Amino acid sequence: MNKYLLKLYVAGQTIRSGRAIANAQRICDNELKGLAELIIIDILERPEVAEEEKILATPTLIRHLPPPLRRMIGDLSDTNEVLMGLDLHYDGAGLPTDK
């Protein structure tokens, strides 16, 4: 069962999009240990989704689950900031815990 539902919105296949996807994937694999489902959406292909989610900046990462909604913009290069933004804190023992 996935505890986290994360959606990453990117605009086209740019270097920045690629970097954000790689960073998101790495965080999900390494930090969330497979507890997260990551969906990647290219808003150039699905502009109506960008409208629904009110995406302004790309890349945007939205934590849909668990609530509340969290939004992050940027290429997710700073892992610690991302974890904090996801309301996760790193307990040092290798496993992140929900605070």
Next chain:
Amino acid sequence: MRNMEINDRVQIEKLETGIPGFDFISIGGLPKQRITLVSGTAGSAKTVFATQFLAEGILKADEPGVFVTFEESAADIRKNVKGFGWDIKKWERDSKWAFIDASPQPGDESIEVGDYDLAGLLTRIDHAVQKLKAKRVSIDSLGAIFTQFSDPSIVRKELFRLVSALKRMDVTAVVTAECTEDYGAISRYGVEEFVADNVVILRNILEGEKRRRTLEILKFRGTGHAKGEFPFTVLPDQGLIIIPLSAIELKQKSSDIRITSGNQALDEMCGGGFFRDSIVLVSGATGTGKTLLTTEFVAGGVDNDERCLLFAFEESREQLFRNAIGWGRHFDQMEKEGKLKVVCEYPESAGLEDHLIVIKSEIENFKPNRVAVDSLSALERISTQKGFREFVISVTSFIKHQEIAGLFTSTTPSLMGGGSVTETHISTITDSIILLRYVEMYGEMKRGLTVLKMRGSMHNKDIREFAIDSEGMHIGKPFRNVTGILAGTPQHLSPGEIDRLGDLFNEH
């Protein structure tokens, strides 16, 4: 080189906005398929302008529009403009209107982690424009996007992209920006560097404790527009209305058909009555008979089967009707016959611009042959001097364009003689001026009347005494042995003196 420039100039088309008055002062509307910056301080009606630009497009030209909001939420805008009669919800259902809601979302602040751009916004605008086949785009307000992101340099770069994307989209766009002063830098955040080709400034100036809204087209690159500030007002059920004053042309026709003033003796003094499309100013101190003259003017019209419209700003309906009965004129009867309409308003009930619009629309709807306003001076106290002058010019030229007769009254501040501000503002545009004055004679107050000016006609230059009774005004004989009436210092001349003066001009 020179030729090329001229060619470019010819090619700039304009898009009629449909905003009342704007297309007139902009000589045809906003430059088509270009971006216009609309700048103004807080509360200068920028959002109304941006909204109305789209609304009029849908209502008058069936052109769909996309509204990008950075400040207010879409829900707020839908609600706020409903009073103007714009049903955005319905337009959204009909695919005539689309919101791009880029306003800050409450409780969900974005955390910035790394590098980003605003492709999301661009994609959404592009998508909405294509989906609706939109012809118009409004962005309100550009500067507000800076507050949503921490790095202004990114926003700056992205705005350049946004602006160049808009230019490619085959849309005419209005971009609003906030400025901090009415007369100062065009905008905050230096937004004007992105959109500088066409600039419109909205002002909301505090002048002598009164607010005055004006609109100025600062520039339209490569195409013409009227220059200077034009007053405008925001009407609760219509939106923005711009009043094109200085752009009024003096091209009204002039007729030599005479109409009655409602008083036979006065007609004779004027050389046979007023001209049909002339503006008459009646000036006098309080109680000299201005309202009486207005009543006679109206009644004279009705007697000749003309339609009359009377705007009263000094007295209530009841008072006015009762006074008229006192002079043997029955307004209620005339109204019943549909020949008269009396509009009574308290001057303070609205701004001067709003009164102007009411006057204009009443004239348009009732289609009168003659219009009377009693009194202009009552309106003077609710406005700034400049605003009042513009109002008078606008009303008179509007009436002249309808080719109907207009009679205005103006109260002089002093009982004896004297001029008023109203007179100095209006006297050059009026065709006729009639002065009513008190004359003190041997411890008694008498009333005098004179036709000071009668454009295009001979007139009697006497200062005549007149009396008022239950049948109205009776003009009598000239004051023969008094001088200085108009100056307010009547002096009695003895018969001997009159003979002496007469001898001075004796030519034989």
